[in-house]
Structure formats: C-alpha cells, structure tokens
Amino acid sequence: MTQPVYQKILVPVDGSKNSFKALKHAITLADSCKAELGILFVLVLAKQLYAYTQINTSYISDTVLDEIEEFGKKTLEEARALVPDNIPVQTFLEIGSPVEIIPDFAADNNYNLIAIGSRGLGTIKGLILGSVSAYVVANAKCPVLVVK
Numbered sequence: 001m002t003q004p005v006y007q008k009i010l011v012p013v014d015g016s017k018n019s020f021k022a023l024k025h026a027i028t029l030a031d032s033c034k035a036e037l038g039i040l041f042v043l044v045l046a047k048q049l050y051a052y053t054q055i056n057t058s059y060i061s062d063t064v065l066d067e068i069e070e071f072g073k074k075t076l077e078e079a080r081a082l083v084p085d086n087i088p089v090q091t092f093l094e095i096g097s098p099v100e101i102i103p104d105f106a107a108d109n110n111y112n113l114i115a116i117g118s119r120g121l122g123t124i125k126g127l128i129l130g131s132v133s134a135y136v137v138a139n140a141k142c143p144v145l146v147v148k
Contacts, residue, residue: 004143006033010111012040012102012132015075018117022147023079026115027087029145035113036088039079040105041072042098069093099135107141114140118148 011026013019023039030037076091083089094101106114116133137144 004112006030006035006113008038008109008111009035009113009115010038010040010102010106010109011079011115012042012098012117012136013075013079014041014098014117015071015078016117016119018119018148020079020082020117022115022117022145023082025145025147026113027083029113029115030087031084036090037083038090038092038109038111039076039083040092040094040102041076042101043068043072043093043095044098098132099139102132102136103140112142113145114142115145115147118146 006029009026009030011019011023013023026037029035072093076093080089080091092105094105102114102116105111114136116136118133119131133144133146137146
C-alpha cells in the first residue's frame with residue numbers, strides 16, 4: 001500500500017487557539033513531506049458586523065471594513081511567523097463564508113490536505129449548530145485533518 005504524500009497543505013486560521021494548533025500540526029507534516037503550506041483567513045463580514053445589522057443600516061464605513069481586514073492580515077502575519085524558513089508558505093485573505101470558501105479554495109488551488117482546527121463544541125451543541133470543520137470534512141475533495 002502506498003503512503004499518501006502531501007505536496008500542498010491548506011490551513012484555515014481564524015485567530016483561535018485551535019486554528020493555531022492545526023497550523024503546528026501542518027508545519028510538522030509539511031516539514032516531513034517537503035510540502036508547501038497555504039494559510040487562509042476568511043473574512044466573515046456578517047459575523048464581524050453583527051452590530052451594524054442590529055441597527056438596520058446598510059452602510060458600512062470604510063474604517064470598519066479596514067479594521068476587519070487589518071485583523072485578518074495580522075492573524076495571517078502571526079501564523080506566517082510560526083512557519084520555519086525551510087517550508088514554502090503563502091498566505092491568502094478571502095471574503096465570504098468559510099464553509100463555502102475553504103473547500104472550494106482547496107480544490108481550485110490543488111491542495112491535497114486541509115488541516116483545520118475544531119471549535120471544540122460539545123456533542124449536543126455541535127449537532128444543533130454544526131461547525132465549519134464538520135462542514136469542511138463533509139464537503140472537501142481532499143483529506144481533512146481536524147485538530148482539537
């Protein structure tokens with residue numbers, strides 16, 4: 001039986017502890033497989049702009065959008081700083097729903113493994129709410145490593 005060889009590993013990060021744990025696992029795999037890493041941050045405007053929807057405004061100031069984008073860039077910089085120089089890495093910032101963006105991004109860019117952090121939801125809460133990692137496992141066209 002042939003061992004799988006990972007050449008491109010995608011790691012979605014959101015600033016959470018578990019997403020950075022997934023990155024550490026991906027770094028180890030990338031180092032042993034001589035793979036390249038892609039680190040992806042997905043801006044979820046609906047979630048970050050919850051307060052704006054509560055006051056029924058359709059205008060979002062450029063300042064607010066800039067702050068949200070800056071958070072994504074800082075998260076990517078933090079993640080990039082953890083990757084040793086011997087591992088090729090690229091960072092990506094996308095806007096949309098992570099459950100749609102992550103599997104599509106991986107497929108469109110020929111990633112053959114996704115390493116993603118689990119939110120650590122309890123069993124009942126996870127069944128009711130679902131999670132990004134569960135959706136990615138169900139819908140990705142490549143293997144998915146869920147780290148908790």
